[in-house]
Amino acid sequence: MHIPTSIRVRGRTASAPTSTTTGRPPGPALLSRQNTERLLSILSPLLLLALWELFARIGTIDTRFFPAPSTIFQTFLQMLRPTPQFPQGELWANLSASLQRIVLGFLIGAVPGVIIGLAMGLFGPIRAIVQPLIDGTFPIPKIAVLPLFIMVFGIGEESKYAIIATAVIYLVLINTAAGVRNIDKIYLDVGKNYHASRWMMFRDVALPGALPMILAGLRVGMGVALLVIVAAEFVGAKSGVGYLIWTSWQVFQVEKMYVGLLVTAILGFAAAVLLDWLDQVLIPWRRS
Amino acid sequence: MAVKIRLRGLTKQFDVKGRAVIALAGIDLEIEAGEFFCIVGPSGCGKTTLLRILADLEQRTSGEIQVFRGLDNGSALNGSASGSARGTRAEQPLNSMIFQEQSIFPWMSVRDNIAFGLKARGFSRRDRYAVAEPFIHKVGLAGFEDALPHQLSGGMKQRVSIARAFANDPEILLMDEPFAALDEQTKIVLQGELLRIWEETRKTVLYVTHSIDEAIVLADRILVMTARPGRIKDILDVKAVFDRPRKVEAVKSSAQYGAMFGRIWGLLREEVAAAYAQEAQGQRSFAT
Numbered sequence: 001m002h003i004p005t006s007i008r009v010r011g012r013t014a015s016a017p018t019s020t021t022t023g024r025p026p027g028p029a030l031l032s033r034q035n036t037e038r039l040l041s042i043l044s045p046l047l048l049l050a051l052w053e054l055f056a057r058i059g060t061i062d063t064r065f066f067p068a069p070s071t072i073f074q075t076f077l078q079m080l081r082p083t084p085q086f087p088q089g090e091l092w093a094n095l096s097a098s099l100q101r102i103v104l105g106f107l108i109g110a111v112p113g114v115i116i117g118l119a120m121g122l123f124g125p126i127r128a129i130v131q132p133l134i135d136g137t138f139p140i141p142k143i144a145v146l147p148l149f150i151m152v153f154g155i156g157e158e159s160k161y162a163i164i165a166t167a168v169i170y171l172v173l174i175n176t177a178a179g180v181r182n183i184d185k186i187y188l189d190v191g192k193n194y195h196a197s198r199w200m201m202f203r204d205v206a207l208p209g210a211l212p213m214i215l216a217g218l219r220v221g222m223g224v225a226l227l228v229i230v231a232a233e234f235v236g237a238k239s240g241v242g243y244l245i246w247t248s249w250q251v252f253q254v255e256k257m258y259v260g261l262l263v264t265a266i267l268g269f270a271a272a273v274l275l276d277w278l279d280q281v282l283i284p285w286r287r288s
Numbered sequence: 289m290a291v292k293i294r295l296r297g298l299t300k301q302f303d304v305k306g307r308a309v310i311a312l313a314g315i316d317l318e319i320e321a322g323e324f325f326c327i328v329g330p331s332g333c334g335k336t337t338l339l340r341i342l343a344d345l346e347q348r349t350s351g352e353i354q355v356f357r358g359l360d361n362g363s364a365l366n367g368s369a370s371g372s373a374r375g376t377r378a379e380q381p382l383n384s385m386i387f388q389e390q391s392i393f394p395w396m397s398v399r400d401n402i403a404f405g406l407k408a409r410g411f412s413r414r415d416r417y418a419v420a421e422p423f424i425h426k427v428g429l430a431g432f433e434d435a436l437p438h439q440l441s442g443g444m445k446q447r448v449s450i451a452r453a454f455a456n457d458p459e460i461l462l463m464d465e466p467f468a469a470l471d472e473q474t475k476i477v478l479q480g481e482l483l484r485i486w487e488e489t490r491k492t493v494l495y496v497t498h499s500i501d502e503a504i505v506l507a508d509r510i511l512v513m514t515a516r517p518g519r520i521k522d523i524l525d526v527k528a529v530f531d532r533p534r535k536v537e538a539v540k541s542s543a544q545y546g547a548m549f550g551r552i553w554g555l556l557r558e559e560v561a562a563a564y565a566q567e568a569q570g571q572r573s574f575a576t
Contacts, residue, residue: 186391193343193385194405194456204404208395285394285436 067255075255076262090244095263097239098229101157102267105164106225113172113221114214120173121180122206134174142167142224143231150236160232167228168221172214179213180206211283215275222271230264241267291356292321292492293342293460298351300337311337313517314351321356322490326503329513329521330556330563335496336388338518339462342494343385355382357459381405384458386466392437392448399424399433401448405456423451426485443474447481454485463495467502479505480536487533500552504530505539512555515562522555524548 031039049069055061056068063071079091086093120127146163153159183206191205233242245260279286300312311334319325327335340346342353358380384405392401400407402423406416424433427447437445446466453461467475479502486493497503503510508527511520529544539545 186387186389187393189345190385190387190391190393190404191408192345193383194408195381196404196408200408204396204407205393208393211395283395285438 064254067258072255072258072262076259079256079259091259091263094240094244094260095267097237097243098233098241098267101160101164101240102225102229105161105229106168106222108161109165109168109225110172110218110221113169113217114176116169117173117176117214117217118180118202118206118210120177121210122202127177134170138170138174142170142228146232146236155236159236160229163228163232164225167224171221171224172217175217175220176210176214179210179217182213183209212286215279215282218278219272219275222275223268226264226268226271290321291318292323293317293319293356293494294352294354296352296354298338298341298353299349300334300341300346301349310517312341312348313519315518315520317511317520319492319494321492324486324493324495324506324508325511326495326497326507326509327511327513328497328500328503328552328556329518330515330560331498332516332563332566333513333559334516334518335513336464339385339464339494339496342460343383343462345385355459357382379409381409381456381458383460383462384453384456385462385464386446386449386453388465388468390437390442390445390449390469392445392452394437397434397436398429398440398448401437402451402455404452409456420451420455423455426454426488427451427481441474442470443478446470446478450478450482450485454489454491459492461491461493463493465497468498475502476536482506483534483536500549500556501540503552504545504548505534505536510552512552513559515559516566521559524552 052061052066053068053070056063056066056071076091080089082089088096116126116130120130142163145166146159149159149162149166153162187205187209188201191201196204229240230242230245233240234246237243241260241263245257245264248254248256248260295315295317298312298315298317299310302309302311315338327338329335337346341348393404396404399417399420403411403416403420406419411419424430427450429444429447429451432440432444437448440448446469449466453463467478470478483506495503495506504526508525510524510526512522512524513519514521526548529548530539530542
């Protein structure tokens, strides 16, 4: 015998005899709404992979373009193994090259970006000098200056650092300057009323006040750094994840290309996790 | 009693879209040392402007301000005195302001917020924590020293703000509607605490509020201001009616309270009406 839930619940509170006769006692649901949604989020990509695998195996999709996930994974494992050409494995050789470029290029761009951005936010004359330079050059797609950088710095690593640093510095600088200028005026009034020195205004008020925006700038900068490095490695490198993707396509080793895409995705995800962690460490007051 | 603050013909004029708006039209006022002086008036009457001029956050247009340091030699604010107030750690600051909104720094612990003024005066970490410690207890925040503001309620945040000002040990305390954003019950509790701490220190306080009720509970004297341009409408002696030390509930439940309230509202009513008329006119001219 089935009794609708609402009646069962009402019966329980009124302790009507019907409630005792029902089979399952009214308890917490097997899955809360939140857990259900979490489960669905895990299942949807798995389902997609399963369908992909299935259609690849039965030949519905062309495996020359869309090799089965299991094949890609095998290639992935294969590329981790050392070979005479790559003692650390082909994948790690390319990944480490890209990582080094991203980390160094990012630092070269982000550190001066924060410093110049803070100075622009705090001092009108500096803003007046730098702002037109930024406004004038920001619209140029960063990858478009790669030929110039290769010409100036050569085909080696320096041109890669330069292109990443250039992409990163704009975003960090613009965000930092905006962060300082958007600090609640009352904090500056407090600093002034309590006669804080310039240095104290900088370190105890402007910098922490702008920190959420600075981190937002770093986040966007990191995304652009990944974009730029892959593109730069397509055309102007002999190693790196971008190089791997490009050459795999040229020699039609599609599985390797997919491994390159997979690694790029993991890289982006890892960067996001790192920046989330940085958020929690540096701006604990934003968590409530 | 000795005069602590003397204002002579203080005026303030703003330029709003090329039109001159007179905020303060000649304020002559003497405030005694150790006095709790409240200013009430309709919104836009310039009461906050008056306080901000005294806090050196805004410049007066004309007139004279004298603040008598340590009750003997007078010195003009905005002149040489504000320069020397910046001075060494030994020197007592001229004024400390308690602001309207949440003005405590979200990135500093309760202890660092309270010690902010002392840090600005060059106290070492140990010294400023030692000075701040009793004030943390006085405002009932013991146990919350290391908490960040987002972990505190609105009332607790304003307690930090009060402790920060008192710990700085200024000659004058300037308070700009510090309890305006709090709920009624928290407000009553904090008014009581403010009275208790003030009784211990007997500092000269200038307290701006829009609440007649609050002014009666706290003040020795109440200045009622006119609608813009701000002038002195009347000054009422509250001390003559309610003795010190005072209890908030005793004042509020007394028979004289109602009479005092009626008297102040009688003075304010037409000014509030005038302020509304100005506002409506302003909106009309804005629309055209």
